[in-house]
Amino acid sequence: MFEISKELEWVNDTFNTAKSSGVFKAVAEDGSYDGHKLVLNGKEVVFFGNCSYMGLDQDMEVRQAAKDAIDKYGCYFSSSRSFMGLDIFEQMEEKLEQMFEQPVNVTTSTTFAHISNLPLLIGKKDVVIIDHLVHSSLQTALKICTADGIHTEIIRHSRLDLLEDRIKALKETHHRIWYMIDGVYSMMGDGAPMKELEQLMNTYEQFYVYADDAHGTSWTGKNGSGYVMNEIKYHAKLFMGLSMSKGFGIGGGLMIYPDKETKELVKNLGKTMIFSGPPHPSVVMSAIKAAEIQMRPQFADLQLDLKRKIEYFWKKATQLNLPISGNFKTPIFFIGAGTTENIINIAAHLIETGSFVNVCSYPSVPMKNTGLRMTLSRFITYADIDNLLENMNLAMTILEAQGKLDREKVKKAFSPKELRKAEKV
Ligand SMILES: Cc1ncc(COP(=O)(O)O)c(C=O)c1O
The missing domain is CATH 3.40.640.10 (Type I PLP-dependent aspartate aminotransferase-like (Major domain))
Incomplete structure (x- = not known):
């Protein structure tokens, strides 16, 4: 093994832990793909990591x-x-x-x-x-x-x-x-x-x-x-x-x-x-x-349809008091969860309950902003969003009861003021 810096070693270890938990570097099975759902370990999950927002790939x-x-x-x-x-x-x-x-x-x-x-x-x-x-x-x-x-x-x-x-x-x-x-x-x-x-x-x-x-x-x-x-x-x-x-x-x-x-x-x-x-x-x-x-003029209707889902996601995440970052209306959402252990735990619970999200820790985000990233493609339904966010809330409530998560503290780290101070490099 090559000698690598302490920082790279830490990143490598974190990647390997997440990978062995099945939430990172995941590989879809089933030999086909429709832009909406994937099969992971024999289980169907809604793909909240798809960046083909308009579904044009399909x-x-x-x-x-x-x-x-x-x-x-x-x-x-x-x-x-x-x-x-x-x-x-x-x-x-x-x-x-x-x-x-x-x-x-x-x-x-x-x-x-x-x-x-x-x-x-x-x-x-x-x-x-x-x-x-x-x-x-x-x-x-x-x-x-x-x-x-x-x-x-x-x-x-x-x-x-x-x-x-x-x-x-x-x-x-x-x-x-x-x-x-x-x-x-x-x-x-x-x-x-x-x-x-x-x-x-x-x-x-x-x-x-x-x-x-x-x-x-x-x-x-x-x-x-x-x-x-x-x-x-x-x-x-x-x-x-x-x-x-x-x-x-x-x-x-x-x-x-x-x-x-x-x-x-x-x-x-x-x-x-x-x-x-x-x-x-x-x-x-x-x-x-x-x-x-x-x-084509109809394309604007598809954009509007996605924008309605974006609004719905924001409203629902806010109602559930999830620590969502910023206030921008784009198809990328980031919800803080405090620690790498917490994001792996929540992502694993979400796979169990039918949703796949992206786990993100340093160096893809600043140290203080470990969390879960979700994207919305036009194939995602309102029911998919409900299922994802309700199960995320449940997983977070369990972590809070175990003393592993403090939503208010996480929310503070994602306030626009703190984000502008966060160092990635
Ligand atoms: C903002 C941004 N720019 C550039 C890239 C790199 O794109 P490509 O793979 O086409 O080089 C990415 C990849 O995800 C990205 O998110």
Whole structure:
């Protein structure tokens, strides 16, 4: 065994304990999947970890498009697009540009989108400020820039007061000041304060925003354009990485730009645009179909239907006095439970009673914010939500009687004020 740091050893041990309890790194059985239920240890459970929020992965038209693509083009087109591409790659970009009403590039993952974007967008004289809860994929891509000597600073979560102080301090010595955020944060489900950021972009000429809206894509915004583009009108100093692997339901990454020139620059010179393969033909044809579906007027009704379930979940969790984090209305929910032992205990009880949720402890969330993460896809029913939350309340009541949980203390650790102080790194 390699020697690893004490911190990694602790994380590894925690992962192994959760895995042996059957609540982490679970493997579904039964050889099929319908987007709603899974079979675990011979027992059917409702899948509260599905990030394909709109169920497009299961849509019959999208599935057929993927099958047709394989019949027409085979399983893969093995060449960098720098040398040769298929006409459907260009058709996909055109369709996505109609959907987002902005210039778009496509990669095989959001991580690859960041790796192509950041080294080209961030200049030698720029400075980067990152929100400390920003997704790991952005932090990984940023390391390419820091290796090139770009100055980087970390700032407490969504603390725009501190951000503005840093903008004022850095604007004399640097060219552009970039702020890196998630549109919807993948663990706690809170949205970035876009309206305030828009104001900062308007006030400070050198201030730019780079947003990863992987979890905002599809379930909200006109044509499924996402959280960020629903909050503000597209800004000339806003750059984004989005995902086709969550609400979009088909796999892959997207890059959205304020202008055609930057799109073409990254398409020509982005590291993963040159040195990595193109998306699979089945993904390309299903992306075209999924984009068409998202542009139909009926898609807004599906978004509304999910938003009603989101409201219902919030209301019910609050009525049951569960320690739910924040007050954002997104399909990601986080309920604190104090300790790793508690989350494993509650998650095991939930599997027994028919629900699968995600157990989350450090390093995916700050130390003080251990808890359970749940996502809502459109397949989840109101009865599923009732069953999940009532059983969670029951498991928590038992832990309280055993003196292992204090809901009020946990709630305090999840107050917006405390979350903004919580350290992950
Ligand atoms: C906010 C966010 N950004 C990026 C990613 C990485 O996406 P990909 O697997 O497409 O690289 C994830 C993955 O879950 C994510 O939650």
